[in-house]
Amino acid sequence: MLIGKQVLDEKKIRSLIADIKKKKELGELGDDFVRERLFKYLQKNHKAAKFLLHTPSSKSSRYKSVVKAVRAELRTVTGLFQLEKGPAERQKLLAQLLKGAPALPTVAKLLQTHASTKERLPFYQELYSKLFTHTGLPQTVIDLGCGLNPFSIPYMTAGPLKYYAYDIAEGEIASLKKFFRWLHARNPAFVGSAGVLDLLHWAKLKESVDADICFLFKMTDVLDRGKGHKVTEAVIKSVPAQWVVVSFPILTMSGKRMNHPRRQWIELMCQRLFYKFYILVFNNEMFYVIRKSR
Ligand SMILES: C[S@@+](CC[C@H](N)C(=O)[O-])C[C@H]1O[C@@H](n2cnc3c(N)ncnc32)[C@H](O)[C@@H]1O
Known part of the structure; x- marks a missing residue:
């Protein structure tokens, strides 16, 4: 330098x-x-x-x-602050899973090692089932800033599925690669790929594969950092997916429910870009299910 x-x-x-x-x-x-x-x-x-x-x-x-x-x-x-349970716990659980520990209970424990996925655990199955009634069963999913979310794939009812997961955390990406190989061995109709991608370089998304759905769960604060919503908008526009699912917490840091959890900016953005959207609300998180193609 x-x-x-x-x-x-x-x-x-x-x-x-x-x-x-x-x-x-x-x-x-x-x-x-x-x-x-x-x-x-x-x-x-x-x-x-x-x-x-x-x-x-x-x-x-x-x-x-x-x-x-x-x-x-x-x-x-x-958005990485102190994690509840660290990567070491995750490694241990993943090793147990690969050695034949009971699948769903071990996956549930893995999901509990990160706040976002832990909160979603009670409603993952319902989330995917409601989501897919809007979007149809996806064949290709892109998960951006995925964290541990791909460990929830066993909660999806899906047919043949290609899943592309991206994050900046190299350790998590390495774990996901092992998990995807394990899933593929159990069900050859599933193919997963995990890679490191910094979404602040969102222009690279244009080179990505075409997907039915893109997940952008709890990423807007991380991407926008209190400076408008240009980065989130660029990501939504650039990703070659028919549907983009953007989620937000609806509890404040102190655990109280927000009075006005809807995000007006994303609704205005959809209007401006002629995107349709649906809203799914769960206990502590809301999901904007955005259809990009008309
Ligand atoms: C709040 S967590 C959300 C994880 C996951 N989407 C979920 O909701 O379960 C934020 C995630 O974004 C990732 N991240 C932060 N900055 C990023 C960036 N510039 N590009 C890609 N991923 C990023 C972090 O490593 C972390 O996994």
Whole structure:
């Protein structure tokens, strides 16, 4: 990386990335994703960048403050804060599943290791059944910022299914690849693919396969970060899917139900783009089921 006319060498960059990822909740992020945020931070903070050029010690307080600031930025960008149960628990459960532990109870425990999927556990089956009455049984699904959601596939009643899952968390993607192989072995009509994709580079979605449905569950805050809704809109428009299902929490952080959970901006966006939509409401989450093709 060039700072003025000098180069911050690769060894230093790698050690910064490794130090930034030492926090449990950030450990699964891809190196390239962390590198991009680090460079953005250093481009904005010249003093910190110059300091790193001349004082490499990772023990200095200014080095530590760069690590801290980039971690804070990563938590905001990704929505990743402290997880209830970490990746270690997930690895253990996945290994048990692959070795033949009872399928549904183990999948349920896996889904419980992340807040979003844990909350959905009581209504996953109902969600997919209601969803597919609107969309028809999908043959191809794209799940963007998927987190652990693909572990809920056993709750879907579906025919032959191709499932494409994307996230920036490399560890989760690796687990999903194993899970998809396991699902395929049990049911060859299922084919799954998981990959790392940063949705902030949403233009790449145009190269994606055509799908019947795209899931964008609890991603709008992560994508828009309080700055309008341009990124979410770009993702919805770019993804080559007939239907896009966008979900929002309807409980506040303190667990109270929101007075006005409907999101006016998404309804106005649909009107403007001539997209039809349906709404599904569950205990703690609402789903806009958006039909893009007319
Ligand atoms: C609130 S969780 C939602 C997970 C899943 N969609 C669900 O509702 O069960 C946010 C997810 O977005 C992922 N994420 C955050 N920033 C992202 C980005 N720029 N591109 C792709 N995924 C991202 C995180 O790794 C995390 O898995």
